[in-house]
Amino acid sequence: MxxxxxxxxxxxxxxxxxxxxxxxxxxxxxxxxxxxxxxxxxxxxxxxxxxxxxxxxxxxxxxxxxxxxxxxxxxxxxxxxxxxxxxxxxxxxxxxxxxxxxxxxxxxxxxxxEPAPWGILHGVRPTKLVHRWRRSGMEAAAIITRLQTDYACSREKAELIVPMAFRQVPFLETSDEKTVSIYVGIPFCLTRCLYCSFPSNVLPGEKMLRKFMTVFEKDLRAVQALVAQYGFRVQNIYVGGGTPTSLPDAFFDAMLTMVHDAFWHKGLVEFTVEAGRPDSMSETKIAAMQRLGVTRVSVNPQTMQQKTLDLIGRRHTPEEVVTMFHALRDAGIPHINMDVILGLPGETAADVADTMAKIVALAPDDITLHALAIKRGSRLQKLMEERHVDLPSSDTTRRMSEIAQAAVKAAGMQPYYLYRQGYMAGDLENIGCCRPGAEGMYNIQIMEEHQTILGIGGAAATKCVDHRHHCLHSAFNAKDLKTYLRDIDIYIEKRAQLLASIYGNEGIPC
The missing domain is CATH 3.40.50 (Rossmann fold)
Incomplete structure (x- = not known):
């Protein structure tokens, strides 16, 4: 229209x-x-x-x-x-x-x-609404009905998120005011994917990397001091980016060793590293993760179709994804996650069925199904505007989602966390599914904004949950690498002031 x-x-x-x-x-x-x-x-x-x-x-x-x-x-x-x-x-x-x-x-x-699957539920975290009603005493059936009447949400989506939210409760209850997670942002990738709008940089030379490591260590030591000052208990460590494994072997080992030595303890629940793609992996990095007690690694092929990998700028093959997966499993990494993107340019529902069959055959512990979100700043948006690339229709993308969800269900997996973004293909969602007992604790805590997350590194965010006033306050490191390196003292001070305002005697009202 x-x-x-x-x-x-x-x-x-x-x-x-x-x-x-x-x-x-x-x-x-x-x-x-x-x-x-x-x-x-x-x-x-x-x-x-x-x-x-x-x-x-x-x-x-x-x-x-x-x-x-x-x-x-x-x-x-x-x-x-x-x-x-x-x-x-x-x-x-x-x-x-x-x-x-x-x-x-x-x-x-x-x-x-035509009716939208999510109705007017436009927010990133629709399950937060379910949790609010749940805490007020509403039963699951009543919440499903209210989502349909008050938000025009389809019954299918309501019946997806309500049981999911109730399954999250035992995990959320493991956290209190002094329980935190650590997010480590390594803002580098080997190449920039066609659809990417994340604040990441193509891996720079050694001189810039050494400067980054010096600033990163200063940032990390400041957070380590805050953990000690406020008596926080670190529940999870999540090393993301970017692609952390894009760092050269020695730099990766040094970074991960710093993180481990600062925050690892016997009661740590989860230590995650996003390994991303096989062209960033090496035996040395796997050995470092094994030595330092990493418990969860994300392998993100996005698709197992070579034609699509070539189009989106990934310099690896589906076979190399399989080799990387087996190497991590052989190293004893207990929990391996794999990511898929639905709605990639040029793909069909048959392509997604083939991708899912190949991924499920590897028996990962956790599969995250992402719907392609077209973001400003991505090369894909520009190519679409110039009519060089066509995407699958909304109907096709929804069919892809049906195929993918049927595949994970047949593999014995259940959805355990979900979030949405603007401009998602097919008006869909990103949904994490896992085998029973393999839920990613960090994913649940950050998506439900139930726990304070302390961010370290380029483009990292610190998100403090104010339990007294039931709201969230944030401080952000610069997305631009040069600004982060230049102004690190400013970001350290802003984070310290934020924590003082939340965890001081009064707290700040929302």
């Missing part, structure tokens, strides 16, 4: 945001003056009405659709908020829900206007 202009009666940032989320969800193009527009203008009017007799919030959304010939179609819907919602939250949810319903009811003849 194509329109010339979109107007919104309320210019508050949050109102504009939720309105445009619905417009984007239905792929409504705001094209400016053009000859083939379906409508010259769509005007959205959100209003808050007088409360009902019980004091519940009431709201209305009106939609005015002006045809190019000057005629106008008018539609309206009213709704009532729930008793457990704040007035502002109720209004925002209702306005978004009512606009969603108006588009479905009156514009379904247009291409792309």
């Amino acid at each position: 194509k329109i010339e202009t979109l107007t919104i009666n309320d210019h508050q940032e949050v109102v504009v945001k939720i309105t445009k989320e619905v417009v984007r969800l239905f792929r409504i193009a705001v094209a400016g003056p053009c000859a083939d527009a379906d409508y010259a203008q769509l005007s959205v009017v959100h209003q808050r009405l007088a409360p009902d007799a019980a004091g519940h919030v009431r709201a209305e959304t009106r939609l005015y659709a002006f045809r190019p010939d000057g005629t106008c179609e008018q539609y309206a819907e009213q709704g009532t908020g729930a008793a457990d919602e704040t007035p502002s939250a109720a209004c925002h949810r209702l306005w978004k829900l009512m606009l969603y319903r108006l588009f479905l009811a009156h514009f379904s003849a247009h291409d792309g206007i």
Whole structure:
């Protein structure tokens, strides 16, 4: 559906945001003056009405659709908020829900206007909503129903995330106010994948690497001091990036040894390294991980189709992925994760079926199914704009997801964490599935924002959970490598101030 202009009666940032989320969800193009527009203008009017007799919030959304010939179609819907919602939250949810319903009811003849699998659940972590209702005493069945009525979520997605959230409870309960995880960001890769928008750098020369290691150690020692100062118990260590194993052998060993010596202890639950791709791996690195007690390694082929690997800029073969996997297993790494991306350019549902068959045959402990998200700054976005690359349709990508989820289910795996991103293929999700007992503790803790994460390294984030005020505060290291190296003292101080504000006597209100 194509329109010339979109107007919104309320210019508050949050109102504009939720309105445009619905417009984007239905792929409504705001094209400016053009000859083939379906409508010259769509005007959205959100209003808050007088409360009902019980004091519940009431709201209305009106939609005015002006045809190019000057005629106008008018539609309206009213709704009532729930008793457990704040007035502002109720209004925002209702306005978004009512606009969603108006588009479905009156514009379904247009291409792309069909129910979305997640309805108006646009956030990164939909399971957080489930946990909030669970803590209030709601049963699983009631939560599934409410997701459908209040958020227009499909029954399929509701029945996916609700049991998942309830399965997470024992893992979340292992953490308290003084339990933290350590995230280590190594912002280097051997090459930059076609779809990548992460803040990573192609591996620099030795001089720059030595400078990075010096600054990295200073960053690490500062976090080590904070752990001691506040009496934190480190539950998990996660070394990510980038691709940490892109570091040359000696640098990788030195980095991992520093991390181990600073934070490893006998009660550590999980020590993860993202190894990524086989062209970054070596026997020396595997030996270092084995020696230093790494318990979980991510092997991320993304696809087992050579044509796709070549297209997206990965300089390895599917056979090398298999060799890398077996080398890690032979070294005694107890938990191996593998990642797949659904919706890659040029792929078919048959390609995904073949990829899943090859990956499941390796018997990894954990498989993460990612839906391709087109991000600003990626080469893929530019190639799509220039019409050099075509992606699978939304229907095809959803079929890929069905195939992949059936494969992990047949392998005895269950979903245990989930998150979403903007502009995901097929309006899907990223979902981690594992065999029973192989749940990644760090993944659960960070996705549910239940635990403080202390970040070290390039582009790393420190996220502090304020248990007294039930909210989250963050401090970020620079994404740009040169800025991180130059201003490390600033980032160390910001992180220290953040922890003092959260773990001091008063804490900061949210």
